[in-house]
Amino acid sequence: xxxxxxxxxxxxxxxxxxxxxxxxxxxxxxxxxxxxxxxxxxxxxxxxxxxxxxxxxxxxxxxxxxxxxxxxxxxxxxxxxxxxxxxxxxxxxxxxxxxxxxxxxxxxxxxxxxxxxxxxxxxxxxxxxxxxxxxxxxxxxxxxxxxxxxxxxxxxxxxxxxxxxxxxxxxxxxxxxxxxxxxxxxxxxxxxxxxxx
Numbered sequence: 001x002x003x004x005x006x007x008x009x010x011x012x013x014x015x016x017x018x019x020x021x022x023x024x025x026x027x028x029x030x031x032x033x034x035x036x037x038x039x040x041x042x043x044x045x046x047x048x049x050x051x052x053x054x055x056x057x058x059x060x061x062x063x064x065x066x067x068x069x070x071x072x073x074x075x076x077x078x079x080x081x082x083x084x085x086x087x088x089x090x091x092x093x094x095x096x097x098x099x100x101x102x103x104x105x106x107x108x109x110x111x112x113x114x115x116x117x118x119x120x121x122x123x124x125x126x127x128x129x130x131x132x133x134x135x136x137x138x139x140x141x142x143x144x145x146x147x148x149x150x151x152x153x154x155x156x157x158x159x160x161x162x163x164x165x166x167x168x169x170x171x172x173x174x175x176x177x178x179x180x181x182x183x184x185x186x187x188x189x190x191x192x193x194x195x196x197x
Contacts, residue, residue, distance in 0.1 A: 007071050008099050008106045011113055011180065014064045022134065022159050026111060026182050031100070035107035044077040044095040049119045049176035056175060057139040058156050065138055065178065068115060072097075076105075080192055086125070093119030096181070102188035112183035118142070123171040126195035131185035133168075135160040140177040145169045167195050 012030055015023050050072055057065045075097045083091055094117075098104035101112030112131070118124060118140075126145070135144075136159055143151040144160055146168050154160055162168045164185070170177065 007067055007075075008113075010064055010067050011099060014061070014180075018136075020159055022161060023182075026134065026184055029110045029184065031106070031108045031111070037105055037107055039076045039105040041074050042076045042078070043073065044079065045092045046095040046117050046119055047072060047077065049093070049117060050178070053117065053139040053176045053178040057178070060157055061138040064180075068178075075099075076103075078103075081194070085194065090122065090124075093122040094124065101183070109188070110184060110186065112181075112185075112188045114181055116177070116179045116181050118170065118172050118177040120172050120175050124169060126167045126169045127192045128165050128167045128195065129183075129192045130164050130187065130190055131183040132164050133162040133184075134182040135162075136180045136182075138178045138180055140172065140175045142170050142172045142177040 012027070015027060050069060054065050054069050077095045077097045079091055079095055081091070081094075086094075096114055096116045098112055098114035100106045100108045101114070102108075104112070104114060116135070137154060137156045139156055141153055141155045143153050145151045146160075146162060147166055151171070
């Protein structure tokens with residue numbers, strides 16, 4: 001449990017240090033009291049890319065990514081989709097771990113926060129969810145698509161905001177993507193839904 005408290009505290013400090021107005025609403029609802037829950041560590045194949053993501057991490061996120069690398073084996077890494085939906089190659093290169101929220105070791109009713117890791121040459125297809133979402137890439141440059149807009153490359157440090165139910169997709173190039181995600185919603189138990197192709 002100390003791991004969860006440590007990494008959640010580091011994330012909050014990190015977000016405050018960025019001094020970005022887009023994060024104000026999230027930080028205003030960040031839980032002030034600690035309500036820990038037990039969690040069972042679970043590793044996924046995508047974690048093989050974490051050392052490379054850490055090696056390629058820019059200075060602004062280095063301390064947070066170092067802490068994640070130390071704590072990753074004790075965290076619960078998950079996947080939203082099944083092999084029938086997106087195939088085994090995608091699942092081998094995809095995973096997330098919630099630190100704060102409805103399922104994470106640190107309970108929150110309105111804010112979910114955690115890490116997304118995608119391996120190289122991976123397309124996370126168009127999907128959506130009711131929750132408002134902010135991504136902050138920590139390592140790796142990926143292309144992102146929002147709504148019907150064209151794909152745009154977003155380097156580490158770029159805040160990427162998705163409104164509730166806005167379709168969005170990501171694709172990586174030669175390297176992995178490690179990103180911090182933030183959800184805000186009154187229903188944090190919802191799951192992302194794939195758009196029909």
